[in-house]
Amino acid sequence: MVNEKRNSKGKNETAFGELTEAEWAIMKVVWEHQPCAAGTVQDALATERGWAYSTVKTTMDRMVDKGLLKINKVRNLQLFSSQINRTQAAKGEFSKMLSRAFDGAIAPMVQFLVENENISEEHVKELRDIVSKTGRNK
Amino acid sequence: MVNEKRNSKGKNETAFGELTEAEWAIMKVVWEHQPCAAGTVQDALATERGWAYSTVKTTMDRMVDKGLLKINKVRNLQLFSSQINRTQAAKGEFSKMLSRAFDGAIAPMVQFLVENENISEEHVKELRDIVSKTGRNK
């Protein structure tokens, strides 16, 4: 039941690496501390989110069901580790955004970026630098 | 009740221009045909989605409640129009992606773009072109 995509008819297509808001918050902590216990994650998100332990634990258990996290049990302790890395998650998030908002085309997105206050002059410059500094890309 | 953001405690922050998957599909048709009837939208999405009329109508009514669409009644006909434009919607989608996957920083995102197969050589070129062709921005 790991990482399946139940789409019997427009249900929910769980594309590889699609995280919800809460999942992102948790995943970020896991990437940083894995393998780690639910309590550790809760502590890390204490101020930022103020979630109860059970909230964090429930969500993490659900993430295990989805194949996003895995558990390594040590005595009575459950140590969680991620099953996807940040790049994969970022890719999923980026792809979703791209297909929804720009019909999957990157050029329009960059156009949008440059035309909107969304991106500052410094960022335009960064973009320019990064893009030009990158020679042939694999 | 238009465009409010009920966030009494980590509830759901309906940021201006945050659309769900179904809403995006509908919104795209509306942007193209507005003002238009629900039936028109259904027809347009017939092959692509195969939604029943009521599915489309229900979703559109909910979008009206959220302030995403507005209705102009002509006799017994309801003509829908969007309350946000594509740029606003794109901005919302982009921002969400950026904060989730890149902690809100554009530079890392571009870096990611360049480093991943997510972006083909042609795209890198497009990127380069667009970025360099754009002189001082605003």
Add this chain to the structure above:
DNA sequence: TGACTTATTCTACATGTGTCGAATATATTC
């Protein structure tokens, strides 16, 4: 060992979203 401190399990509930069918109201057309 008993008190105290975690962890884990289970159960639950509210709201959002995807999806419709049935009933009803309006038009259109012969």
Add this chain to the structure above:
DNA sequence: GAATATATTCGACACATGTAGAATAAGTCA
């Protein structure tokens, strides 16, 4: 004007997600 085609309104249901309390199991320490 009756039959037919359209729209609108309502109510519903399933599943996902956010959020958490209560009960229980285990480990720690004086």
